[in-house]
Amino acid sequence: MSQTHFYEVSIQWKEGRIGELSSPVLEKTIECATPPEFPDGVPGIWSPEHLFVASINSCYMATFLAIAGNFKMEIEDFSCKTIAKLEMAEGKYLITRAEMFPVIRLNDAGKDAEKALRIAEKAKAGCLVTNSMKTEIILTPEIS
CATH class of the missing domain: 2.20.25 (N-terminal domain of TfIIb)
Structure with missing residues:
Protein backbone atom coordinates (compact mmCIF):
# COMPACT_ATOMS: atom_id res chain seq x y z
CA MET A 1 0.00 0.00 0.00
CA SER A 47 -19.50 24.75 11.32
CA PRO A 48 -15.79 24.56 10.49
CA GLU A 49 -15.20 24.41 14.25
CA HIS A 50 -17.53 21.40 14.61
CA LEU A 51 -15.86 19.71 11.64
CA PHE A 52 -12.42 20.33 13.20
CA VAL A 53 -13.52 18.55 16.38
CA ALA A 54 -15.27 15.83 14.34
CA SER A 55 -11.95 15.19 12.58
CA ILE A 56 -10.28 14.66 15.94
CA ASN A 57 -13.01 12.28 17.13
CA SER A 58 -13.31 10.24 13.95
CA CYS A 59 -9.54 9.84 13.54
CA TYR A 60 -9.09 8.92 17.19
CA MET A 61 -11.85 6.28 16.97
CA ALA A 62 -10.42 4.77 13.78
CA THR A 63 -6.91 4.71 15.25
CA PHE A 64 -8.09 3.24 18.55
CA LEU A 65 -10.10 0.48 16.84
CA ALA A 66 -7.21 -0.38 14.50
CA ILE A 67 -4.75 -0.68 17.39
CA ALA A 68 -7.28 -2.62 19.50
CA GLY A 69 -7.75 -5.01 16.56
CA ASN A 70 -3.99 -5.50 16.27
CA PHE A 71 -3.89 -6.37 19.99
CA LYS A 72 -6.90 -8.72 19.65
CA MET A 73 -8.83 -6.60 22.18
CA GLU A 74 -12.57 -7.22 22.09
CA ILE A 75 -14.46 -3.92 22.29
CA GLU A 76 -18.12 -4.01 23.25
CA ASP A 77 -18.73 -0.27 22.73
CA PHE A 78 -16.78 2.92 22.01
CA SER A 79 -17.81 6.56 22.16
CA CYS A 80 -15.88 9.78 22.57
CA LYS A 81 -16.93 13.30 23.48
CA THR A 82 -14.43 16.04 22.64
CA ILE A 83 -14.69 19.63 23.81
CA ALA A 84 -12.52 22.15 21.99
CA LYS A 85 -11.55 25.58 23.27
CA LEU A 86 -11.48 28.36 20.70
CA GLU A 87 -9.87 31.57 21.86
CA MET A 88 -7.98 34.61 20.70
CA ALA A 89 -4.27 33.73 20.90
CA GLU A 90 -1.30 35.19 19.10
CA GLY A 91 -3.64 37.88 17.74
CA LYS A 92 -5.94 35.41 15.96
CA TYR A 93 -8.58 32.80 16.70
CA LEU A 94 -7.13 29.36 17.43
CA ILE A 95 -8.47 26.13 18.81
CA THR A 96 -5.88 25.90 21.55
CA ARG A 97 -7.06 22.80 23.41
CA ALA A 98 -9.23 19.76 22.81
CA GLU A 99 -10.26 17.59 25.75
CA MET A 100 -11.18 14.06 24.71
CA PHE A 101 -13.33 11.80 26.86
CA PRO A 102 -13.40 8.32 25.26
CA VAL A 103 -15.65 5.75 26.92
CA ILE A 104 -14.47 2.23 26.14
CA ARG A 105 -16.61 -0.70 27.16
CA LEU A 106 -14.89 -4.09 27.11
CA ASN A 107 -16.20 -7.61 27.15
CA ASP A 108 -13.87 -8.35 30.09
CA ALA A 109 -12.90 -5.06 31.76
CA GLY A 110 -11.31 -6.80 34.73
CA LYS A 111 -8.81 -8.58 32.54
CA ASP A 112 -8.23 -5.97 29.81
CA ALA A 113 -8.67 -2.53 31.44
CA GLU A 114 -4.93 -1.80 31.71
CA LYS A 115 -4.36 -2.95 28.14
CA ALA A 116 -7.23 -0.75 26.93
CA LEU A 117 -5.70 2.24 28.71
CA ARG A 118 -2.38 1.65 26.93
CA ILE A 119 -4.20 1.35 23.60
CA ALA A 120 -6.07 4.60 24.30
CA GLU A 121 -2.73 6.38 24.81
CA LYS A 122 -1.21 4.73 21.72
CA ALA A 123 -4.22 5.90 19.69
CA LYS A 124 -3.69 9.46 20.91
CA ALA A 125 -0.03 9.28 19.88
CA GLY A 126 -0.86 7.69 16.51
CA CYS A 127 -3.82 9.82 15.41
CA LEU A 128 -2.76 11.50 12.16
CA VAL A 129 -5.25 14.35 12.57
CA THR A 130 -4.05 15.44 16.00
CA ASN A 131 -0.45 14.89 14.91
CA SER A 132 -1.13 17.39 12.11
CA MET A 133 -2.36 20.23 14.33
CA LYS A 134 -0.87 22.42 17.03
CA THR A 135 -3.90 22.07 19.34
CA GLU A 136 -3.10 20.67 22.79
CA ILE A 137 -4.86 17.31 23.19
CA ILE A 138 -5.91 16.13 26.66
CA LEU A 139 -7.13 12.54 26.97
CA THR A 140 -9.33 11.33 29.83
CA PRO A 141 -10.41 7.76 29.03
CA GLU A 142 -13.04 5.81 30.93
CA ILE A 143 -12.78 2.02 30.76
CA SER A 144 -15.64 -0.21 31.87
Whole structure:
Protein backbone atom coordinates (compact mmCIF):
# COMPACT_ATOMS: atom_id res chain seq x y z
CA MET A 1 0.00 0.00 0.00
CA SER A 2 1.29 3.46 -0.90
CA GLN A 3 2.32 5.77 1.94
CA THR A 4 0.89 8.83 0.15
CA HIS A 5 -2.85 9.48 -0.16
CA PHE A 6 -4.93 12.41 -1.39
CA TYR A 7 -8.40 13.47 -0.24
CA GLU A 8 -10.49 15.90 -2.26
CA VAL A 9 -13.29 18.02 -0.79
CA SER A 10 -15.08 20.89 -2.50
CA ILE A 11 -17.40 23.55 -1.15
CA GLN A 12 -20.19 25.32 -3.00
CA TRP A 13 -21.63 28.51 -1.54
CA LYS A 14 -25.43 28.32 -1.21
CA GLU A 15 -26.56 31.55 0.48
CA GLY A 16 -25.63 33.88 3.31
CA ARG A 17 -22.90 32.12 5.28
CA ILE A 18 -23.98 28.60 4.23
CA GLY A 19 -22.09 26.25 1.94
CA GLU A 20 -22.24 22.59 1.00
CA LEU A 21 -19.26 20.25 1.26
CA SER A 22 -18.88 17.38 -1.19
CA SER A 23 -16.31 14.89 -2.39
CA PRO A 24 -16.23 13.03 -5.71
CA VAL A 25 -15.82 9.74 -3.83
CA LEU A 26 -18.68 10.25 -1.35
CA GLU A 27 -22.44 10.13 -1.90
CA LYS A 28 -23.53 12.40 0.96
CA THR A 29 -22.92 16.12 1.23
CA ILE A 30 -22.61 18.17 4.42
CA GLU A 31 -24.08 21.61 4.85
CA CYS A 32 -21.82 23.94 6.82
CA ALA A 33 -21.93 27.56 7.93
CA THR A 34 -20.34 30.19 10.10
CA PRO A 35 -21.25 29.30 13.70
CA PRO A 36 -23.75 31.53 15.53
CA GLU A 37 -21.05 32.88 17.87
CA PHE A 38 -19.73 34.99 14.96
CA PRO A 39 -21.44 37.79 12.98
CA ASP A 40 -24.07 36.46 10.56
CA GLY A 41 -23.52 32.94 11.90
CA VAL A 42 -26.17 30.29 11.41
CA PRO A 43 -27.38 28.05 14.27
CA GLY A 44 -28.14 24.37 13.78
CA ILE A 45 -25.66 23.74 10.94
CA TRP A 46 -22.24 22.10 11.12
CA SER A 47 -19.50 24.75 11.32
CA PRO A 48 -15.79 24.56 10.49
CA GLU A 49 -15.20 24.41 14.25
CA HIS A 50 -17.53 21.40 14.61
CA LEU A 51 -15.86 19.71 11.64
CA PHE A 52 -12.42 20.33 13.20
CA VAL A 53 -13.52 18.55 16.38
CA ALA A 54 -15.27 15.83 14.34
CA SER A 55 -11.95 15.19 12.58
CA ILE A 56 -10.28 14.66 15.94
CA ASN A 57 -13.01 12.28 17.13
CA SER A 58 -13.31 10.24 13.95
CA CYS A 59 -9.54 9.84 13.54
CA TYR A 60 -9.09 8.92 17.19
CA MET A 61 -11.85 6.28 16.97
CA ALA A 62 -10.42 4.77 13.78
CA THR A 63 -6.91 4.71 15.25
CA PHE A 64 -8.09 3.24 18.55
CA LEU A 65 -10.10 0.48 16.84
CA ALA A 66 -7.21 -0.38 14.50
CA ILE A 67 -4.75 -0.68 17.39
CA ALA A 68 -7.28 -2.62 19.50
CA GLY A 69 -7.75 -5.01 16.56
CA ASN A 70 -3.99 -5.50 16.27
CA PHE A 71 -3.89 -6.37 19.99
CA LYS A 72 -6.90 -8.72 19.65
CA MET A 73 -8.83 -6.60 22.18
CA GLU A 74 -12.57 -7.22 22.09
CA ILE A 75 -14.46 -3.92 22.29
CA GLU A 76 -18.12 -4.01 23.25
CA ASP A 77 -18.73 -0.27 22.73
CA PHE A 78 -16.78 2.92 22.01
CA SER A 79 -17.81 6.56 22.16
CA CYS A 80 -15.88 9.78 22.57
CA LYS A 81 -16.93 13.30 23.48
CA THR A 82 -14.43 16.04 22.64
CA ILE A 83 -14.69 19.63 23.81
CA ALA A 84 -12.52 22.15 21.99
CA LYS A 85 -11.55 25.58 23.27
CA LEU A 86 -11.48 28.36 20.70
CA GLU A 87 -9.87 31.57 21.86
CA MET A 88 -7.98 34.61 20.70
CA ALA A 89 -4.27 33.73 20.90
CA GLU A 90 -1.30 35.19 19.10
CA GLY A 91 -3.64 37.88 17.74
CA LYS A 92 -5.94 35.41 15.96
CA TYR A 93 -8.58 32.80 16.70
CA LEU A 94 -7.13 29.36 17.43
CA ILE A 95 -8.47 26.13 18.81
CA THR A 96 -5.88 25.90 21.55
CA ARG A 97 -7.06 22.80 23.41
CA ALA A 98 -9.23 19.76 22.81
CA GLU A 99 -10.26 17.59 25.75
CA MET A 100 -11.18 14.06 24.71
CA PHE A 101 -13.33 11.80 26.86
CA PRO A 102 -13.40 8.32 25.26
CA VAL A 103 -15.65 5.75 26.92
CA ILE A 104 -14.47 2.23 26.14
CA ARG A 105 -16.61 -0.70 27.16
CA LEU A 106 -14.89 -4.09 27.11
CA ASN A 107 -16.20 -7.61 27.15
CA ASP A 108 -13.87 -8.35 30.09
CA ALA A 109 -12.90 -5.06 31.76
CA GLY A 110 -11.31 -6.80 34.73
CA LYS A 111 -8.81 -8.58 32.54
CA ASP A 112 -8.23 -5.97 29.81
CA ALA A 113 -8.67 -2.53 31.44
CA GLU A 114 -4.93 -1.80 31.71
CA LYS A 115 -4.36 -2.95 28.14
CA ALA A 116 -7.23 -0.75 26.93
CA LEU A 117 -5.70 2.24 28.71
CA ARG A 118 -2.38 1.65 26.93
CA ILE A 119 -4.20 1.35 23.60
CA ALA A 120 -6.07 4.60 24.30
CA GLU A 121 -2.73 6.38 24.81
CA LYS A 122 -1.21 4.73 21.72
CA ALA A 123 -4.22 5.90 19.69
CA LYS A 124 -3.69 9.46 20.91
CA ALA A 125 -0.03 9.28 19.88
CA GLY A 126 -0.86 7.69 16.51
CA CYS A 127 -3.82 9.82 15.41
CA LEU A 128 -2.76 11.50 12.16
CA VAL A 129 -5.25 14.35 12.57
CA THR A 130 -4.05 15.44 16.00
CA ASN A 131 -0.45 14.89 14.91
CA SER A 132 -1.13 17.39 12.11
CA MET A 133 -2.36 20.23 14.33
CA LYS A 134 -0.87 22.42 17.03
CA THR A 135 -3.90 22.07 19.34
CA GLU A 136 -3.10 20.67 22.79
CA ILE A 137 -4.86 17.31 23.19
CA ILE A 138 -5.91 16.13 26.66
CA LEU A 139 -7.13 12.54 26.97
CA THR A 140 -9.33 11.33 29.83
CA PRO A 141 -10.41 7.76 29.03
CA GLU A 142 -13.04 5.81 30.93
CA ILE A 143 -12.78 2.02 30.76
CA SER A 144 -15.64 -0.21 31.87
